[in-house]
Every structure is written in structure tokens, then in C-alpha cells.
Amino acid sequence: SQQGEEDPQALSIQEGENATMNCSYKTSINNLQWYRQNSGRGLVHLILIRSNEREKHSGRLRVTLDTSKKSSSLLITASRAADTASYFCATDTGGTSYGKLTFGQGTILTVHP
Amino acid sequence: NAGVTQTPKFQVLKTGQSMTLQCAQDMNHEYMSWYRQDPGMGLRLIHYSVGAGITDQGEVPNGYNVSRSTTEDFPLRLLSAAPSQTSVYFCASRWTGGSHNSPLHFGNGTRLTVT
Numbered sequence: 001s002q003q004g005e006e007d008p009q010a011l012s013i014q015e016g017e018n019a020t021m022n023c024s025y026k027t028s029i030n031n032l033q034w035y036r037q038n039s040g041r042g043l044v045h046l047i048l049i050r051s052n053e054r055e056k057h058s059g060r061l062r063v064t065l066d067t068s069k070k071s072s073s074l075l076i077t078a079s080r081a082a083d084t085a086s087y088f089c090a091t092d093t094g095g096t097s098y099g100k101l102t103f104g105q106g107t108i109l110t111v112h113p
Numbered sequence: 114n115a116g117v118t119q120t121p122k123f124q125v126l127k128t129g130q131s132m133t134l135q136c137a138q139d140m141n142h143e144y145m146s147w148y149r150q151d152p153g154m155g156l157r158l159i160h161y162s163v164g165a166g167i168t169d170q171g172e173v174p175n176g177y178n179v180s181r182s183t184t185e186d187f188p189l190r191l192l193s194a195a196p197s198q199t200s201v202y203f204c205a206s207r208w209t210g211g212s213h214n215s216p217l218h219f220g221n222g223t224r225l226t227v228t
Binding site for chain 1: 117146148153154155156157158161171172203205214215216217218219220221222
């Protein structure tokens with residue numbers, strides 16, 4: 001079963017607007033990661049947030065983590081047409097699952113110029 | 114530094130045929146893994162390896178075999194292809210020295226169609 005569930009499944013916005021994607025998970029995690037996938041390509045790592053962190057920034061990206069609610073959000077500010085892609089959250093539960101990441105189903109983001 | 118290289122990019126098989134999907138990385142990563150991506154299903158882990166000589170099953174291992182004879186290579190074998198194995202396959206590796214807090218590096222995928 002999927003550890004991460006993402007919401008919404010698809011998001012369509014205009015260039016310049018902000019995009020927010022949410023991820024919920026079921027079990028305790030060591031860290032949560034966000035990835036981006038352009039059509040026909042492999043996934044590219046965007047940002048990693050550890051379980052003891054609440055917020056992290058990278059350029060126009062802001063990730064929050066609420067371990068009490070088992071949820072995370074990815075905010076892309078001032079979106080551009082080039083941000084059009086699928087975005088996935090992935091959880092690392094650590095321990096005996098050493099190294100394994102479990103992915104959500106993804107959010108398809110379309111940014112209209 | 115090529116990262117993670119997957120071959121072939123595309124493959125068409127007939128039911129019952131066998132083939133090997135190749136994956137190589139030049140980053141000296143101990144951890145390597147195979148995922149399949151299907152519409153609406155996200156990525157599902159097939160097999161993974163934490164080092165040469167060590168492999169383990171993921172979420173959907175049936176119908177697939179792996180081996181890890183070197184740090185660099187992690188081939189995925191389909192012994193008798195079935196239409197249900199039509200998918201896009203991704204190989205990914207990560208550095209695991211010291212902590213779990215490292216990202217996965219993905220190849221560009223192999224698109225497999227089984228007729």
C-alpha cells in the first residue's frame with residue numbers, strides 16, 4: 001500500500017500564482033522528500049526534510065512537515081510555465097527499511113503562461 | 114560523471130520472452146533499487162540492494178529477479194514477460210554512508226511493452 005497520499009491529484013494555475021501540494025503518510029518517518037518528474041524523464045530530487053524539522057526552503061520552494069498530523073506540503077511560489085511537471089512525495093521510514101523510499105501517487109501541476 | 118544510466122530506453126517483448134534491463138551508476142552508491150511506474154499508481158519498489166552481494170524484495174517483486182555482483186551494476190531480469198509487466202521502469206541509487214538522509218538519483222527509465 002502507498003505510504004504517501006498526495007492531494008490534489010492535478011492542479012492547474014496561471015504563471016505567477018503559487019502552487020501548493022499536500023502529502024499525507026501513515027507511519028513514522030525518518031525523513032520526507034519531494035521529487036519532480038518532467039514528462040518522459042526520471043525523477044529529480046527537490047528537497048529533503050528530516051523528521052525533526054518543521055520547515056525548509058530552497059529557492060522558490062517551501063516545504064513544511066507536521067509529524068503530529070503525518071502530513072507535508074510543498075509550496076512553489078511565483079510559478080513559471082517551466083514548473084509544469086508531476087510532483088511526488090516520498091517517505092523514508094528508516095530502521096529495517098534502510099534506504100527504501102515509498103512514493104505517493106503524485107500531483108500533476110500545469111502552469112499556463 | 115554520468116550518474117545513473119539505464120539501457121535500453123524502449124523495449125517491446127512478446128509474452129513469455131525474457132530480457133534484462135541494465136542499470137549502472139558511477140557515484141559509488143551502495144544502495145540501488147528498481148521501481149516501476151504505472152498510471153495512477155505512483156512508483157512501486159520492485160527490488161533493492163544495500164551493497165554488492167545483497168538484494169531484497171520490495172513491494173512488487175513477483176516476476177522479477179535481480180543480482181548485485183558489483184557496486185556499479187544492478188540488472189533487473191524478466192524471466193517470462195507478461196502483459197501486466199508493461200510499465201516504465203526506473204533504476205535509482207543513493208549514498209547511504211552515515212545516515213539515511215540522502216536523496217535518490219534516478220535514471221531516465223526504460224519503457225517496456227509486453228504484447
